[in-house]
Amino acid sequence: MGAFAPAARGVRPFLPGQTPHLFTLARVAQGAASAALLASSLGLIVHAFPTARGRRHATGVWGAFVSGGIAVGPLLAGALPSWRLAHGVLGVAALIVAVLSVRGLAESLSSRGGRPDLAGAVTFGMALVALVAALTLGRDGWLRALVLLLRAAAVLLTAVFVRVERRSRTPLIDLALLRRPRFLASSAGGLFTGFAVIGLFSFLPTLLQQALGLSPTATAWLFFLWSGLSFVVALLARHLNDRISHRLQLVLGFVLHAAGVLAMLGAVDAGSWPRLLPGLVVAGVGSGLLNAALPLLAVDSVPAARAAMGSGAQQSLRYIGSCAGVALTIALTASARDLARGTDVAMAVSAGLALVAATGVAGLRDKRRVSTR
Known part of the structure; x- marks a missing residue:
């Protein structure tokens, strides 16, 4: 929770010369x-x-x-x-x-078989990154060019993800x-x-x-x-x-x-x-x-x-x-x-x-x- 970040307690988070x-x-x-x-x-x-x-x-x-x-x-x-x-x-x-x-957990593997849905994972991950970045940067202005571009990219990548999932034999998310x-x-x-x-x-x-x-x-x-x-x-x-x-x-x-x-x-x-x-x-x-x-x-x-x-x-x-x-x-x-x-x-x-x-x-x-x- 943001309220308990070190900066809120007056503690300098990084030493001189360090970067975040x-x-x-x-x-x-x-x-x-x-x-x-x-x-x-x-x-x-x-x-x-x-x-x-x-x-x-x-x-x-x-x-x-x-x-x-x-x-x-x-x-x-x-x-x-x-x-x-x-x-x-x-x-x-x-x-x-x-x-x-x-030591204590038994292995559990999916019975579906097939290859991992890497294309779905990549497109879904990129869509989430674009959306989260737009939501974060939008706090300083929702109509800024970068925010609009990120939102458009999130929509486009989501559409690509849906298309990928429909064609995948082992989809990341079964639509x-x-x-x-x-x-x-x-x-x-x-x-x-x-x-x-x-x-x-x-x-x-x-x-x-x-x-x-x-x-x-x-x-x-x-x-x-x-x-x-x-x-x-x-x-x-x-x-x-x-x-x-x-x-x-x-x-x-x-x-x-x-x-x-x-x-x-x-x-x-x-x-x-x-x-x-x-x-x-x-x-x-x-x-x-x-x-x-x-x-x-x-x-x-x-x-x-x-x-x-x-x-x-x-x-x-x-x-x-x-x-x-x-x-x-x-x-x-x-x-x-x-x-x-x-x-x-x-x-x-x-x-x-x-x-x-x-x-x-x-x-x-x-x-x-x-x-x-």
Whole structure:
């Protein structure tokens, strides 16, 4: 979350004479590795838990620990004396997990066979790069020539990707899945979770530090209420999967996010951080339901052999939504006459987007159950 970056704590991120290029390249590599983990981990879960009940509980734990990482990460980074040490700790932890994975996880290979869809991967990756770059640079002006060019390139590359996928024997994303209501619900859920939830809560801590004068550490503890509740609810919500469909959990999650965010309106203008607490509690419960339902829907919306495909599609849309959501939040706050009004506008728009998502997901009813054979 941007609020907890080293620069926000007054720490100079680079030593004299250093440039951020190496750091940027390392972050690109980290992003690529994270994408591989997010897609493959759910595929491994389907392989390790072949029964429907086992998958429901395992994906619930997976979603809970996504929330747990968001909760613990800022506090851990704030407790360490430097950002370099924080990255070092994360690197060592990743190596330990890698060793344990090699020793403890069974290999799972797709039964489809065939060559990897390299053409699809390249065109889809280039389309995403162009789109994310347009969303990022668009914060300084959506009608600039470079932004318009990047947006046009994203549209063109997406069209090329669709054509490639239609002709591929082993497509990166089987476009026939778009006719399945569950897959559409999974994709829409990931997109709007990024757009409405992550987009706002990634930038809201920075806004509160500027408007209310909170320290980064105090902000981290304040938002621990939201992310910590999200962890607990996601961990407990797996027990609801036997009684409530994950589509309904998504709907409830978006509705609770909207209610929580609307409850926080006016808190910045009043200069009162305690007024945020009820809204953070309600939004945290909603976030927990979303994080519990999304991974299960990602693997349950496709045949079992394509679990990584379902996960990859959902996570890609989630990060596209996050980039768009952060850009939208910054644009709304920057265009307002003061920071308090801009924050309220951004929160109201986030709530509106969540309600749109809830309505859309509620309307995507299953015509038939997806086969998992």
